[in-house]
Amino acid sequence: MHDATPDIRELVSQVLTELRLPQPGAGVVRGSGIDSLRLAIASVGDVFEVQVYVNGVEMTKAGAGLGMDPYDVLVPANRLVATEQPRTVPIARCECGTYGCGSTDVTIVRDGAPG
Numbered sequence: 001m002h003d004a005t006p007d008i009r010e011l012v013s014q015v016l017t018e019l020r021l022p023q024p025g026a027g028v029v030r031g032s033g034i035d036s037l038r039l040a041i042a043s044v045g046d047v048f049e050v051q052v053y054v055n056g057v058e059m060t061k062a063g064a065g066l067g068m069d070p071y072d073v074l075v076p077a078n079r080l081v082a083t084e085q086p087r088t089v090p091i092a093r094c095e096c097g098t099y100g101c102g103s104t105d106v107t108i109v110r111d112g113a114p115g
Helices: 005-018
Strands: 037-044 047-054 065-067 087-094 103-108
Touching (some): 047 065, 047 087
Antiparallel strands (some): 065 087
16 A cells, blocks of 8 residues: 655645645645635545635645534534634644544644734
């Protein structure tokens, strides 16, 4: 079986560069305020996933491959809401459906006043 990890890393790096987003480990980088973020719930076979779109480009597949189950991210509370303290949240899992097998996490940071 082919190890797709190097391919995925290269793809993620290319996508982040094209979208002018920071590379992993780059710390906090503030954008120009024109980027858009959209979440969608989709069914893939017999499972559901939260898909993440940045500027209209679906990013979840470029990460670990399969978005997290909505119940792991949005229920009973939306873990993607920015709070006073930064926190790391799983956003994608391996295509096999297991988070620990392959994963992508995001750090949610509140930047400025809410609203």
